[in-house]
Amino acid sequence: MRKKIIVLDDYENSYEKLSNWSNIKGLADVEIFNEPIYGDKLLETLKQANALVLMRDRTPLPASLIAQLSHLEYVVFTGTRNLALDAAALKERNIPISHTEWGPSKDSTAELTWALILGLHKRLVEQNQLLSKHAWRNEHSLLPVLKGRTLGLIGLGEIGGRVAKVALAFGMKVITWSPNMTAERAAAVGAQATSLVELLQQADIVSLHLVASATTKGLLNQEKLALMKKDALLINTSRSTLVDTSALVAALNDRLIGGAAIDVFDAEPLAENHPLRTTPNTLLTPHLGFVAQPVFESFTQGVVECLEAWLNGQPVIRPLPWLRQPQKST
Secondary structure, three states, rough: EEEEEEEEEOOOOHHHEEEEEOOHHHEEEEEEEEOOOOOOHHHHHHOOEEEEEOOOOOOOOOOHHOOOOOOOOOEEEEEOOOOEEEEHHHOOOOOEEEEOOOOOOOHHHHHHHHHHHHHHOEEEHHHHHHHHHHOOOOOOOOOOOOOOOOEEOOOOOOOHHHHHHHHHHOEEEEEEEEOOOOHHHHHHHOOOEEEEHHHHOOOOEEOOOOOOOOOOOEEEOOOOOOOOOOOOOEEEEOOOHHOOHHHHHHHHOOOOOOOEEOOOOOOOOOOOHHHHOOOOOEEEOOOOOOOOOHHHHHHHHHHHHHHHHOOHHHHHHHHOOOOOOOOOOO
C-alpha cells in the first residue's frame, strides 16, 4: 500500500521548484499545501498521513494533535530546531524525526536585520510613499547619520556578531547584553558588555538576537520598553516571544519609542486587523529572515533526501537526538 506524505506551509512554493520529487512520487502519494491550515481542517488533512513535513515551526505539532494521528510513522522538519514540535510525544510512539541542514540562514537574517535598520532609520517606506503621491520630502527627511550612534545588541551569537561587524563599519558604538555575556565575548567582535538596563537606556537602536526560551519570554515588557530613549528604534528578526507585543503596540502608539521594525510575530501570517499594521513608524516584513533561495534549496533537498531514505527502508537521515541538551541563550 502506498504511503501518504503531507507537506505543510510551503508559502513560497519552493519544494517542487527547488528539488526533485519524482522518485518520491513514484513511491508515495504527496500533497503539498501552500497556505496555512488551522483547527479541524488541519486534523482532517493530517489524519491519513504516514509522513509529515513541517516548514520550520510554522504549524505547531502538539501532543494533543499527535495523539489523533494514528497513521503517522515519520516526521521531517526543515532547519535544526523546531520549538513548536512535541518531540516527546513522538518519542512515546517511536516515531522518528529528521531535520535538514540550515544553509546560509544566519547570513540571510543578518542582511535582513540591516535592511530593517536602514529602512526604518532612513524612513525609506515613508519617503517612497511621498514620491508615489507626487510629493517631495517632508519634516522627516532631515535625519541623523548612524556614525557615532549606539547599537545595542541583545544576544551576540552568530547573527548578532555579524550585525556588530557592520555597525562598526558604519562607525557606530556597539554595546551588548545576554544572560551569558562576558566582557571577553563582547570584545572579540568589537563590542562592550553592559547590563540590560544600561543597554536599553543608552542604545539608539536595539536589535534582538536571542534564542527563545522560558527565561527570555517577554524579556522586553512594558517596564523594559519604558527604559528606551524616546527616539530609539527596536528591531526584531529573532523571535516574537522576546517582546510583549501589547506593550510594544502601546509604546509605539504613545510614542514612547521612536519606531520598530519587526519580522517575527506571535501568530503568522499576521492577522489583517493586527494593531501593529497601523502603529506609527513601524516597518513590518513577513518573516523573511531565513527566507532566501540557498536556504530553501538546503531545506527542500534535505527533505527529499530524508523521505527517499525512509520510503526505501534505509536508516533515518539526520535523526533528532531524543536527549537534546537545553539551548542556552547567547
